[in-house]
Amino acid sequence: MNHLPQAWGRPRDDVYGAYDASYLQTSGPKQATQQPIVTGTSVIAMKFNEGVVIAADNLASYGALARFTDVKRLRVFLDSSVVGFSGDVSDMQYLDRHLNELAIDEAYDLETAATKDTSKPSGKLNAANLHKYLQKVLYKRRSDFDPLWNQILVAGFDAASKPFLASVDLRGTAFTSPSLATGFGAALAQPIMRNYAATEEDAARLTREEAVNVVKDCMKVLFYRDARSLDKYSIAVVTKDGVELKENEQLERQSWAFAERIKGYGTQTV
Amino acid sequence: MAMFSQNPIMNGPSYSFNDAPKTNTPEGARQHRFDPYTDNGGSTLAIAGADFTIMAGDTRLTSGYSINSRYHPKVFKIGGTTADQKDATLVLSVVGFSADGEALKERLDTICKMYRYRHGKPMSVKACAQRLSTILYQKRFFPYYAYAILGGLDEEGKGAVYSYDPVGSYEREQCRTGGAAASLIMPFLDNQVNFKNQYEPGSGEGHALEERARRPLTRQEVEVLVKDAFDGAVERHIEVGDGLQMMVITKEGIEEILLPLKKD
Numbered sequence: 001m002n003h004l005p006q007a008w009g010r011p012r013d014d015v016y017g018a019y020d021a022s023y024l025q026t027s028g029p030k031q032a033t034q035q036p037i038v039t040g041t042s043v044i045a046m047k048f049n050e051g052v053v054i055a056a057d058n059l060a061s062y063g064a065l066a067r068f069t070d071v072k073r074l075r076v077f078l079d080s081s082v083v084g085f086s087g088d089v090s091d092m093q094y095l096d097r098h099l100n101e102l103a104i105d106e107a108y109d110l111e112t113a114a115t116k117d118t119s120k121p122s123g124k125l126n127a128a129n130l131h132k133y134l135q136k137v138l139y140k141r142r143s144d145f146d147p148l149w150n151q152i153l154v155a156g157f158d159a160a161s162k163p164f165l166a167s168v169d170l171r172g173t174a175f176t177s178p179s180l181a182t183g184f185g186a187a188l189a190q191p192i193m194r195n196y197a198a199t200e201e202d203a204a205r206l207t208r209e210e211a212v213n214v215v216k217d218c219m220k221v222l223f224y225r226d227a228r229s230l231d232k233y234s235i236a237v238v239t240k241d242g243v244e245l246k247e248n249e250q251l252e253r254q255s256w257a258f259a260e261r262i263k264g265y266g267t268q269t270v
Numbered sequence: 271m272a273m274f275s276q277n278p279i280m281n282g283p284s285y286s287f288n289d290a291p292k293t294n295t296p297e298g299a300r301q302h303r304f305d306p307y308t309d310n311g312g313s314t315l316a317i318a319g320a321d322f323t324i325m326a327g328d329t330r331l332t333s334g335y336s337i338n339s340r341y342h343p344k345v346f347k348i349g350g351t352t353a354d355q356k357d358a359t360l361v362l363s364v365v366g367f368s369a370d371g372e373a374l375k376e377r378l379d380t381i382c383k384m385y386r387y388r389h390g391k392p393m394s395v396k397a398c399a400q401r402l403s404t405i406l407y408q409k410r411f412f413p414y415y416a417y418a419i420l421g422g423l424d425e426e427g428k429g430a431v432y433s434y435d436p437v438g439s440y441e442r443e444q445c446r447t448g449g450a451a452a453s454l455i456m457p458f459l460d461n462q463v464n465f466k467n468q469y470e471p472g473s474g475e476g477h478a479l480e481e482r483a484r485r486p487l488t489r490q491e492v493e494v495l496v497k498d499a500f501d502g503a504v505e506r507h508i509e510v511g512d513g514l515q516m517m518v519i520t521k522e523g524i525e526e527i528l529l530p531l532k533k534d
Binding site: 143147171175177186 | 303304306307308310331333336338339340341342367368369372373412
């Protein structure tokens with residue numbers, strides 16, 4: 001009999017054969033996120049003359065199942081920027097906790113800075129800074145083969161106080177554009193938004209009301225055609241005065257009349 | 271692997287992005303693995319003249335058939351004293367996977383800035399070129415998937431272009447293109463910059479034919495050449511278009527020119 005402690009409690013070798021210790025190894029490849037589980041669909045946003053409007057619906061899907069119908073995917077950062085998340089919801093919640101910590105640290109720093117010197121410009125993190133930070137976080141995680149499975153839009157203002165809108169995805173790829181949309185919205189909403197804001201100059205001529213209406217129309221188009229979407233959504237408008245976030249909007253004036261004219265699918269015999 | 275998509279031997283036909291037919295996959299088997307790379311399309315170009323260098327790139331950023339952005343620069347000033355790069359002397363262009371390209375640019379920029387602070391002078395192109403090769407090779411087994419080109423003026427004031435592969439092999443050249451439309455533009459450059467396949471008319475038959483003598487091109491000629499090269503690429507490659515960004519490096523400094531390209 002083997003009296004060594006390493007053999008205690010194990011099946012006897014002379015009865016069962018040598019134990020395959022590889023089952024117990026913890027030094028194997030690290031299991032990282034290989035796929036998103038609970039997901040949020042498109043986030044859409046566009047710039048206008050004095051700010052940015054951004055929207056996302058309130059659904060978190062579990063595959064094809066509409067699992068959670070009251071999930072807020074727009075988060076406000078330091079009362080001056082809005083972050084819109086699509087993709088994995090747990091990774092979104094991780095990032096949200098992380099950004100809240102960052103915001104608290106920032107608030108302490110700002111308070112101490114404010115008491116010392118009021119003549120200098122505010123060192124508050126703007127949307128451009130926040131976007132760069134998120135890009136670094138996501139790029140680091142993809143380089144570790146442990147990606148945060150999100151595509152994120154950041155809306156707010158840059159250092160020159162110009163409206164700022166940018167995207168970053170799970171690989172750390174970052175870009176800006178007068179209008180942006182993630183997921184299904186890139187195919188459905190982006191062409192509509194580009195009709196109104198193809199260039200920065202076009203966007204700078206748009207009024208707030210026009211931009212909000214275009215984005216609301218796009219949310220409607222997305223609800224018509226995106227099977228993983230919801231008619232309850234959040235919409236935020238970022239201006240110099242701050243963020244106006246509405247989290248329980250309902251799609252208005254839906255018309256499903258077009259559905260009757262769609263022929264050629266399923267059991268129809270035209 | 272998309273990294274070798276420009277190499278017919280490694281990958282067969284050159285597919286424009288990760289749409290190549292999957293091989294060696296048994297029926298019904300699906301692999302769920304995170305792919306840390308994508309190809310964001312676009313093209314870059316660099317030509318060295320007698321006393322200038324022109325670096326250029328289109329400004330489109332794609333993923334698959336989608337245009338993510340119509341203005342996403344691929345050509346950057348490197349190693350200025352401050353973030354605005356006002357006194358920069360070097361230009362880097364990167365194309366391929368944009369997140370890696372940006373990470374590479376920021377690392378090289380930091381290194382050039384540190385050099386400047388420590389030595390009180392800007393880094394020479396030659397030194398910077400060697401350093402860039404080292405940075406790329408340090409990630410030999412998880413490469414930056416980016417085709418880099420470094421441009422500037424050498425110690426004698428002549429235009430210098432250094433081109434790289436993703437793992438750091440590099441050489442100094444008269445001209446080079448990188449990225450999606452490299453295979454479309456490079457032969458045009460061979461002919462128009464290095465006068466390849468051009469002969470003196472009536473100089474003889476067969477081996478007696480005399481090659482057209484090479485001469486450095488003027489700045490005006492190169493600017494037109496760059497625009498023509500990109501107009502051609504835009505016509506035949508879907509990942510190239512929107513805008514043409516050019517940086518002209520002379521001893522007076524770096525001039526930036528932005529021209530429109532077709533947006534279709």
